[in-house]
Amino acid sequence: xxxxxxxxxxxxxxxxxxxxxxxxxxxxxxxxxxxxxxxxxxxxxxxxxxxxxxxxxxxxxxxxxxxxxxxxxxxxxxxxxxxxxxxxxxxxxxxxxxxxxxxxxxxxxxxxxxxx
Amino acid sequence: xxxxxxxxxxxxxxxxxxxxxxxxxxxxxxxxxxxxxxxxxxxxxxxxxxxxxxxxxxxxxxxxxxxxxxxxxxxxxxxxxxxxxxxxxxxxxxxxxxxxxxxxxxxxxxxxx
Numbered sequence: 001x002x003x004x005x006x007x008x009x010x011x012x013x014x015x016x017x018x019x020x021x022x023x024x025x026x027x028x029x030x031x032x033x034x035x036x037x038x039x040x041x042x043x044x045x046x047x048x049x050x051x052x053x054x055x056x057x058x059x060x061x062x063x064x065x066x067x068x069x070x071x072x073x074x075x076x077x078x079x080x081x082x083x084x085x086x087x088x089x090x091x092x093x094x095x096x097x098x099x100x101x102x103x104x105x106x107x108x109x110x111x112x113x114x115x116x
Numbered sequence: 117x118x119x120x121x122x123x124x125x126x127x128x129x130x131x132x133x134x135x136x137x138x139x140x141x142x143x144x145x146x147x148x149x150x151x152x153x154x155x156x157x158x159x160x161x162x163x164x165x166x167x168x169x170x171x172x173x174x175x176x177x178x179x180x181x182x183x184x185x186x187x188x189x190x191x192x193x194x195x196x197x198x199x200x201x202x203x204x205x206x207x208x209x210x211x212x213x214x215x216x217x218x219x220x221x222x223x224x225x226x227x228x229x
């Protein structure tokens with residue numbers, strides 16, 4: 001069965017610090033997709049990034065960057081120069097293919113608190 | 117904005133009563149999903165739909181049923197609510213075969229007393 005582990009339950013940092021959120025996954029599929037979602041205190045789930053298993057290039061979007069390493073089954077998320085607005089719960093997810101459609105398997109989430 | 121609404125947004129009910137949550141989308145997407153969010157578990161899939169009247173079970177489907185009689189609506193029913201079903205329920209859509217990405221509605225907070 002597919003599994004996503006986010007070992008860090010909660011992280012606290014001071015504004016402007018860099019922070020890395022860890023995600024380790026398990027799958028038997030050769031083709032799969034990995035995701036990060038953000039859930040701010042308002043409660044909605046915001047899609048951040050999708051990465052497919054054939055693309056191991058790291059990606060940078062502003063202060064956000066993602067490091068995908070198939071060799072260690074990890075898809076880590078780094079926020080550079082964190083800000084208070086980055087405070088949220090962050091979820092890593094893995095797409096599990098089905099006969100019809102797909103399912104997302106989520107990690108338990110990491111609570112990020114950024115203090116001013 | 118993925119054009120997804122959920123109703124009600126908040127509900128308090130008593131153990132043993134039936135409850136129906138509605139997910140409505142405006143863009144004719146084929147795939148729709150219901151997840152529940154609980155502390156320590158992230159989101160877990162309850163049921164999903166791959167077309168009108170086509171549904172399948174997810175990881176935590178016991179105690180829940182779904183129906184999809186129209187493309188735009190996906191209903192989640194708790195036949196007889198229990199306290200263990202107190203949770204936040206999220207509906208999601210998948211825009212198409214070209215993407216595996218799912219986009220989520222605003223959520224429904226359900227409290228079963």
